[in-house]
Amino acid sequence: MKILIADDDRASRKALGAILEMFGFEVVEAEDGSRALALLLEAGAPQMAILDWMMPGLSGPEVCEQIRALPTERPPYLIMLTMRDTKEDLVAALGAGADDYLAKPCEPTELQARVGVGQRLLSLQGSLADHVDQLQPALDQVRTLRGILPICSYCKKIRNDQRYWEQLEHYISENTGATFSHGICPDCRERHVLPELEAMRKSRNVRIEPLS
Numbered sequence: 001m002k003i004l005i006a007d008d009d010r011a012s013r014k015a016l017g018a019i020l021e022m023f024g025f026e027v028v029e030a031e032d033g034s035r036a037l038a039l040l041l042e043a044g045a046p047q048m049a050i051l052d053w054m055m056p057g058l059s060g061p062e063v064c065e066q067i068r069a070l071p072t073e074r075p076p077y078l079i080m081l082t083m084r085d086t087k088e089d090l091v092a093a094l095g096a097g098a099d100d101y102l103a104k105p106c107e108p109t110e111l112q113a114r115v116g117v118g119q120r121l122l123s124l125q126g127s128l129a130d131h132v133d134q135l136q137p138a139l140d141q142v143r144t145l146r147g148i149l150p151i152c153s154y155c156k157k158i159r160n161d162q163r164y165w166e167q168l169e170h171y172i173s174e175n176t177g178a179t180f181s182h183g184i185c186p187d188c189r190e191r192h193v194l195p196e197l198e199a200m201r202k203s204r205n206v207r208i209e210p211l212s
């Protein structure tokens with residue numbers, strides 16, 4: 001994995017880069033915040049960045065804010081590197097959009113652990129993005145009803161593309177994948193069901209006289 005190190009102190013960059021390369025990472029360097037932002041916006045940009053807080057051009061928090069303001073499906077994992085270690089500094093770093101916080105001077109084992117957390121999250125993020133990419137063609141092929149549909153004014157049947165008339169619910173099910181559950185609305189209950197029930201009740205009470 002490619003990791004960006006942004007620090008205006010050349011010695012700090014080289015020391016941090018040597019540790020990361022020892023762990024098997026590819027390292028890209030930036031000497032200020034503006035260069036770091038440009039590298040993170042390029043095609044094939046590093047998936048992870050370790051940003052010094054105080055840098056010329058743009059500070060670490062400013063780089064985080066600008067990166068987070070851009071819409072992207074696979075945002076980079078950003079670690080803030082600084083000598084500041086108060087709770088207020090931690091809150092400020094995370095509020096600017098950093099994913100993690102690393103205090104100077106950092107121990108190699110802690111650096112490895114923090115980067116490992118970022119790797120796992122990036123892997124999960126990439127897996128989710130891949131699933132979305134695989135589902136998108138299927139979503140794009142979902143059939144929808146558009147335009148003018150010929151419908152009978154009396155029986156409410158729909159004329160399909162083959163010019164045959166079919167039931168409304170069958171047409172919609174075939175063209176959208178929707179299913180129907182049938183019921184009776186209050187108006188139809190008053191207009192149709194209750195009169196039919198009353199007629200049935202009356203018919204049962206009618207006496208049939210035997211033929212003489």
